[in-house]
Amino acid sequence: MEESDVTSSVKALLIGGSAGSLQVLFNLLPSLHHDLPFAMIVVLHRRHSADSALSELLATKSVLPTHEVEDKDVIRPGHIYLAPADYHLLVEKDETFSLDYSEKVNFSRPSIDVTFESAAEVYGSSLAALLLSGANEDGTKGLMYVKKMGGITLVQDPETAQMPYMPHYAMLHAVIDQVLNIRQMSHYINNLR
Amino acid sequence: MIEDEEVEILLTDLVDIYGYDFTSYSRASLKRRIIRLVSIDKFPSFAEFRYKVRTDENYLKRFVEEITVNVTEMFRDPSFYKSLREDILPVLGTKPFIRVWHAGCSTGEEVFSMAILLKEAGLLRKSLLYATDLNPSVLDKVRKGIFPLQQMKHYSESYIESGGLKDFSEYYTANYGQAKFDRELSEKIIISTHNLVSDSSFNEFDLILCRNVLIYFDKDLQDRVLKLFDASLGTLGYLALGTKETLKFSVIQNKYKQLNREKIWKKVM
Numbered sequence: 314m315e316e317s318d319v320t321s322s323v324k325a326l327l328i329g330g331s332a333g334s335l336q337v338l339f340n341l342l343p344s345l346h347h348d349l350p351f352a353m354i355v356v357l358h359r360r361h362s363a364d365s366a367l368s369e370l371l372a373t374k375s376v377l378p379t380h381e382v383e384d385k386d387v388i389r390p391g392h393i394y395l396a397p398a399d400y401h402l403l404v405e406k407d408e409t410f411s412l413d414y415s416e417k418v419n420f421s422r423p424s425i426d427v428t429f430e431s432a433a434e435v436y437g438s439s440l441a442a443l444l445l446s447g448a449n450e451d452g453t454k455g456l457m458y459v460k461k462m463g464g465i466t467l468v469q470d471p472e473t474a475q476m477p478y479m480p481h482y483a484m485l486h487a488v489i490d491q492v493l494n495i496r497q498m499s500h501y502i503n504n505l506r
Numbered sequence: 507m508i509e510d511e512e513v514e515i516l517l518t519d520l521v522d523i524y525g526y527d528f529t530s531y532s533r534a535s536l537k538r539r540i541i542r543l544v545s546i547d548k549f550p551s552f553a554e555f556r557y558k559v560r561t562d563e564n565y566l567k568r569f570v571e572e573i574t575v576n577v578t579e580m581f582r583d584p585s586f587y588k589s590l591r592e593d594i595l596p597v598l599g600t601k602p603f604i605r606v607w608h609a610g611c612s613t614g615e616e617v618f619s620m621a622i623l624l625k626e627a628g629l630l631r632k633s634l635l636y637a638t639d640l641n642p643s644v645l646d647k648v649r650k651g652i653f654p655l656q657q658m659k660h661y662s663e664s665y666i667e668s669g670g671l672k673d674f675s676e677y678y679t680a681n682y683g684q685a686k687f688d689r690e691l692s693e694k695i696i697i698s699t700h701n702l703v704s705d706s707s708f709n710e711f712d713l714i715l716c717r718n719v720l721i722y723f724d725k726d727l728q729d730r731v732l733k734l735f736d737a738s739l740g741t742l743g744y745l746a747l748g749t750k751e752t753l754k755f756s757v758i759q760n761k762y763k764q765l766n767r768e769k770i771w772k773k774v775m
């Protein structure tokens with residue numbers, strides 16, 4: 314059904330980031346249009362306690378309604394969802410979220426791989442995933458799976474990343490469709506359909 | 507790779523053969539756990555995995571242990587425990603007797619944290635803590651009251667953040683890398699298997715804690731379990747959920763009032 318519906322083929326954009334990625338979001342979010350036709354799902358590694366302030370902070374940077382996910386929240390286009398600290402964030406077939414308090418993956422909870430893989434299962438080719446700055450390997454497996462399921466894979470240009478390791482590692486191991494600096498990201502996302 | 511249909515087949519097997527009903531669990535997490543188990547136990551195919559689960563009761567035990575997520579901590583979310591100390595225990599303290607139910611208690615870290623709070627409020631003597639889980643192996647650990655010593659530094663920090671004033675190490679004896687918690691605490695803990703999917707209400711409680719368990723259930727099962735809690739709570743009793751769980755949009759929401767920013771509700775009807 315999605316194939317014929319060319320105008321809204323991407324249903325979700327995933328963004329994963331670790332060290333150095335917050336600054337990217339602070340620059341990126343204000344430049345995004347208010348009527349994006351897909352959901353944005355953001356998974357950031359963060360320190361355990363510096364908690365709910367983050368979603369409020371991100372909300373001030375964007376005209377799009379921004380939420381820290383609670384269990385079973387419904388995923389709606391044009392909204393930004395942030396993975397809560399200390400839970401893995403999963404996507405269910407009925408396009409709701411569920412949370413999982415299981416072991417850390419890549420020393421991380423939330424893990425970017427976990428959310429990317431789970432979203433790829435549900436959205437298949439109607440998915441784009443962007444990996445930002447970071448100092449570990451989380452996200453690469455997730456991008457590989459997104460690609461395998463027919464989605465679009467994007468990374469921040471390591472040259473522009475505060476911590477180039479994470480996007481660079483992804484470029485070495487996964488097939489990446491686009492390598493973008495912040496300005497290009499904003500253009501790309503605003504035109505993504 | 508495991509197909510969705512294979513997951514369904516396996517879940518049907520478990521109901522048919524063992525009476526374990528996981529069919530209303532959130533699929534994304536369940537499937538991830540199954541894939542993980544097939545991989546760490548190195549099954550060459552799903553068919554072989556299924557055969558093992560169907561025919562080997564010992565392996566079934568492992569399956570249940572690994573499929574359910576048992577990760578837990580003492581004084582997890584210190585502000586939650588602080589609110590129990592400051593807002594809930596003073597109210598419960600006015601009762602002649604206090605019954606607390608930890609549903610899905612895992613290895614018991616949360617139960618021992620609660621026992622410490624009750625002790626510090628001078629209420630432990632008139633309290634009973636019911637610790638239940640569907641998984642018998644985690645309950646063995648509750649019974650022993652022994653946790654890894656290396657965790658104690660972190661737990662002690664959370665304890666202090668929750669408003670604890672003592673030296674946390676007063677509560678346990680360290681031995682061979684293990685911390686054994688005081689008998690005085692464990693004496694007040696009643697341990698039993700209880701499956702929230704299939705077992706019914708078994709007592710009336712003043713406070714029920716069910717944290718980070720409902721996230722594994724789909725919406726319908728969540729509602730069923732919340733009704734079970736409602737039936738097990740006395741008037742003006744309290745229900746506490748995990749930090750990302752909610753009564754909002756549930757069948758019982760109109761009978762409950764959330765106290766503050768913490769996920770604690772009071773039964774008002």
Ligand SMILES: C[S@@+](CC[C@H](N)C(=O)[O-])C[C@H]1O[C@@H](n2cnc3c(N)ncnc32)[C@H](O)[C@@H]1O
Pocket residue numbers: 414574575576577578579582609610611612613616638639640641644700701702703716717718719722748
């Ligand atoms: C992540 S632990 C939560 C432990 C603790 N309450 C906490 O928040 O730290 C989830 C627990 O729920 C238990 N559980 C899962 N399904 C259950 C069911 N149907 N009935 C009772 N317990 C269940 C699991 O065995 C596991 O010990």
